[in-house]
Amino acid sequence: MDRIDGDQLDDVAETTLWTLRNRAVEALRADSPFSDVLAVELYEAVDTDYDRFGAPSQSHPLRAQLMDREIRRYLDAHPRGTVVALAEGLQTTYWRLGRPSNRWISVDLPEVIALRERLLPTEDAVEHRPGSALDFSWADGIDADDGVVITAEGLLMYFTPGEAHDLIAFLARRFPGGVLIFDSIPHWFSRKTLSGLDLSEDYQAPPMPFALTVSEAARLIEIPGVTAVDDLDLPPGRGPWSSSVLKRISNLPWLRDHRPSVTRLTF
Numbered sequence: 001m002d003r004i005d006g007d008q009l010d011d012v013a014e015t016t017l018w019t020l021r022n023r024a025v026e027a028l029r030a031d032s033p034f035s036d037v038l039a040v041e042l043y044e045a046v047d048t049d050y051d052r053f054g055a056p057s058q059s060h061p062l063r064a065q066l067m068d069r070e071i072r073r074y075l076d077a078h079p080r081g082t083v084v085a086l087a088e089g090l091q092t093t094y095w096r097l098g099r100p101s102n103r104w105i106s107v108d109l110p111e112v113i114a115l116r117e118r119l120l121p122t123e124d125a126v127e128h129r130p131g132s133a134l135d136f137s138w139a140d141g142i143d144a145d146d147g148v149v150i151t152a153e154g155l156l157m158y159f160t161p162g163e164a165h166d167l168i169a170f171l172a173r174r175f176p177g178g179v180l181i182f183d184s185i186p187h188w189f190s191r192k193t194l195s196g197l198d199l200s201e202d203y204q205a206p207p208m209p210f211a212l213t214v215s216e217a218a219r220l221i222e223i224p225g226v227t228a229v230d231d232l233d234l235p236p237g238r239g240p241w242s243s244s245v246l247k248r249i250s251n252l253p254w255l256r257d258h259r260p261s262v263t264r265l266t267f
């Protein structure tokens with residue numbers, strides 16, 4: 001694999017290296033069930049100071065495993081369905097899922113798609129659509145009849161609330177029978193990023209203006225075309241991330257609106 005200069009990315013595009021690092025570091029651990037050989041190869045191929053992203057977190061590999069589970073579940077029920085990965089970054093979901101024959105559309109900013117094209121194997125099923133997820137022309141030519149599962153892993157928080165709601169409303173209109181799975185941060189964390197969240201001395205996370213609590217997510221049912229809203233549990237991880245007691249506590253009504261969440265919208 002080519003060696004690539006990771007310092008060519010900036011702003012939100014740069015965060016794709018943060019989440020890649022966290023998946024690769026988890027996959028490299030002997031005590032982790034998470035396996036992602038290709039993520040490790042990508043991680044090693046990009047020449048950058050990963051330490052600037054601070055201590056690795058299990059949240060990103062667990063989020064990836066949740067997405068794997070949800071995509072599999074949807075494709076089991078819709079064997080001819082299409083997968084749309086918004087802001088796919090350097091995700092290797094397609095390969096973790098065993099290279100399904102389903103059509104797979106990958107949307108991200110042009111500089112990140114260029115990296116994907118340089119670093120990842122070319123696959124007949126995978127189509128790259130460089131551009132913003134907010135420029136809805138990425139959806140041209142996608143047939144909703146056989147089902148569409150859309151993922152947005154680590155994306156919506158970087159949008160304004162208006163942009164995030166417009167995108168959800170568009171997807172609900174455009175893909176009846178489909179699902180959207182996306183993760184959200186709580187308001188306290190969004191505020192922290194707006195006033196400058198340092199992950200280390202050398203790196204500040206970009207502002208994340210869009211926050212969504214579990215209670216607010218439940219109200220997305222009011223958007224025309226949304227037929228169900230589900231709050232999804234991350235799979236168990238290592239250490240505190242394996243605790244069913246902590247999970248139950250984090251789901252108590254007075255705490256759940258203060259934790260990050262993953263939402264599935266059915267259209």
Ligand SMILES: C[S@@+](CC[C@H](N)C(=O)[O-])C[C@H]1O[C@@H](n2cnc3c(N)ncnc32)[C@H](O)[C@@H]1O
Nearest residue numbers: 012013015016019087088089108132133153154
């Ligand atoms: C935190 S990273 C997540 C990347 C990947 N989903 C993952 O989990 O590893 C955020 C991603 O959002 C992408 N992004 C930012 N703004 C975007 C936009 N308007 N449209 C599509 N992708 C965008 C960035 O390029 C980056 O790949």
